[in-house]
Amino acid sequence: MKTRNCAIKQNFLRNSLSLTAIFLLGSSQVCEFSLAQPAATPIRNTATFTYTDIASGAVFQGVSAQLQVSAAAAIPPLIDPFGSLTSCDGGLLADYTGFSVGLYELLNSTGDIGLPVSLTATVPPKTKQAVGISPNFYNSNPFVLVNSDQGRFNFLLDVGRGQVDVGREYILAVKPPANSALAERRVRITITARNGNVASYTATSLDGEPISATSEATSVNGVINISNAETVGLSLAVAVNNINIATCEAQAIQLLKTGDRAAAEPGDIVVYRLNAKNLSTTVINNPEIRDDLPLGFQYVDGSVRAELGGNAVNVTVERNGRSLTFRPNVALPIAADNIPLNIVYAAQVTNDAIRGNGINRASISGTRTDNRRIVRTGPVSHLMRIRPGILSDCGTLVGRVFVDKNFDGEQQPGEPGVPNAVIYMDDGNRIVTDANGLYSLSNVLSGSRTLAIDLTSVSGYTLAPNLYFIERNSQSRLVRLAPGGLGRVNFAVTPTARGISDTIQEGTK
Template structure:
């Protein structure tokens, strides 16, 4: 499939005079031509040299290098970007009719919003603004320019090209424009927006930054390139400088989509739910290495034997990796893509999960992401999160437990309350989460609906004046401490006792 690099080579074959101008930009993509007038002279002389050779039979003939000299009127020389709109992989589009390309002034706090159309002057007459061999496809300097006009130029290599002529006063520091490419209505391609901001202007060069406002890369060779700073040098006596910048590629901004559903809206511990993931290829290219990352809610456990993959109506092989609550599904074959994208088959993943009692501590929120690589240009495409919430009902199973305890006077220092050892009413116990519990008239307290795990409680001695922690001759680890720790099993019960003894007069509290 031809790309724009092939197109540049075709120009060189037909136009030796363009060799010195275009060869700088051959390796990176779309050549952009800027003509900028020197400020010190009234006329600019452009020197262009070219050489060629050809072969007839066994004999090779060489042509001596010639020099072409062109004089330009400095007062009328303009600045003109020249480029071409191509498809996702750098290929020419099948039909350019209805595709509009325009330059707008940038507005907004970040200068990322479209302002008014940039006012351009008609192309000058009598003075060629382009070097020999370069065709002005927009001689009337229209803004916006309909790329469909290039279909009638009779040269297939000019299809999709565009150029605008800018005045010298429009090249200034902080001048910011937005290049917009708009497909016709009903096209499966999305529009492009690229911000062009000039950051420096020097006698022999100027610098600008191109930013992709649409999330698509600026280079087919570097899928992560969303912005690029370029400095444009100008030779001492050259009025034209050729350099390479972003690809004007038209593609699908949203090339993949993911949705998630389940077979029920609420679940209970001990039950089973079935999740369905739908992955839609919205691009004109097949997608390789498609990977779905799915994070299950707390207490949901994958039933690995239940995983099934489908592409269209055919079974698909999936590689499944489980890491705790994180599951990764990888398709072992590409997701087909074509034109139009709405005819691409839908890919689906179906699996079942078991709901454990731990689900009662979670929120039932499931999150899934998808990513893959386009086959035509190797760009990585992503979508997500796809979120699905299920309600969690207690049912007959709950992992919440209860802590019971008492504050009492321990007369024999064994840590247990026996007959004749009274409870201490209105004693205050603080739990580790800040909850404040007061004992009843018998010194008893309880805390319901407590999560399983380790918990700690501290006796507030100011609430039991005249008492101190009792020595414990049976459990040395708890001897005369103010706190207690217990481990609560799921759905279980734990005991937290505080033994106290009356203060001996004169003893430190």
């Protein structure tokens, strides 16, 4: 049967007169052949004649000069390859209806497509025009697939129009039906060399998936070089977004993340739940979940539990700071079984959680059994609001601004407070004293904090000297505030019209 097919293809090629190059896209192997070109035998034409003169009766005979015409050089034949659209395991798709494959001009370096490439029209065999090749007899672009084509496609490029010149680039785009959730695939095609009727090209996938169902070469780092367009093809594997069609899913695995409460406070124990589900038609081995806890959350040792279909599953946990890696000792069953893997674990909320955003992120990966490729999804997140509660890493600052008459830095009876004095914090907060010169500020982040009095806000006063503590002879104060603690910072002032000498003299009178 293969020999017969090759003979038919050769007949197609001999009848072709206008197209001299083919652009190869395909995985199906085609028969190897070489067409024997007819010898360029010259055409010779002569004529003999006999003529009788009526008047004299004389007979004249002769031979004409020889006319010789060289035969025209044969036009190089077309080459007959096929492309194919396959499922993730290299088999046929369940339904090709609505799929189209097109060859487009490259719009920019990022792989955006321009207009479809203008291809020279062809027709089915047994016609006087340029003969096309099945299944794309008319060299349509884009080419709409039907189930009878079984995913095959082909395009013919015209040498005379420079379409196979070295350096030409195209985008091969596979588009799913408009009413489906299937993902589009794009492959950049660069013609790198020509050797007679064979065009060598480099194919680079632009969607992050391997180009061939039987090769691990991907669009990210790998290319596929076709050195012999007659015998080597390029196979495409179609990626889809969900389980509606049994083929290679763009999202082959799903992960959900939930918590046992919407809000927590320091000291609470919260429970997180992970729900992993296989969305593909093949078993996924070696599932691995990475879970990044929020700031201030600590994993409770030995708290993890897992089950699949009501059966307990052993899980190993690896800790790296706030990052947890769960490795359940089980494979995820196919999507049709609808059996998710459930993992629960506990974490304790510490005081540091108030500094964080309460967002927990998790992702999952695994290995398909049909093609051994790694699939992954995520991150998914869960937000837990953090309330300060009784335990908090914030503290409270209190203090006063007063007139210090004896310069000891402490307020005694008869030393009044100064109202409307302004104090600035290191984070820019502005504090104003009340009528008694008192102030307080809650929810201050713990740690070393700096406060400074604005002397321009206390007209008629200046900083009072301290006779006992040198560090208090400064306009600013440093306080170390413990989590949940209370810090006190006082500022002593004295009227600008009085100094220490005046006070001593007054006391000796």
